[in-house]
Amino acid sequence: MLRKTRTASQLQDEVRRRIERAPEVVEDGVKIRVPRPQMQEPDASGCNWTMKNFGNAIGFDRTVDEALKAVQKEYNLSEDTKDLNSLFGDPKG
Template sequence: MLRKTRTASQLQDEVSRRIHRAPEVVEDGVKIRVPRPQSQEPDASGCNWTMKHFGNAIGFERVVNDALKAVQKEYDLSESDDTKDLNSLFGDFPKS
């Protein structure tokens, strides 16, 4: 299946939406923090991004994993400026 391309913000929003509509998450009223996607070399399935370190997710690991895997099957991370990781927030430092 050909994946659609989305920005990091769009992927983050989609994973969050799927997690927070899961019945057990709705029932418990928990708010799970969804991290920004990080680009990676395509894995065995061809996915070029991943997410790590979800916040407040203890007890909801299955829901988080299911949502993440479903979105990874459908979408690739675009190569736009929106994909810069947080460590490069201020750009590259000048070489001395």
């Protein structure tokens, strides 16, 4: 299956959304901090990103892992970069 490409913010939001919808997270009312995705060399499945150090996730390891793996299966991190010197990502020139 070919993965769709998303920005770091979009991937972070999608993982957060899936975690926050998990019944055990809703039931406990916990807020889990979702880190920014980090680019990596593609793994055996072809995924080019990962996330580490989720905050306030003790006891929710399985939930976090399932959400992360599901999003990694569907999406890759966009390799497009904007001009980091421009606040709005305007093209150079």
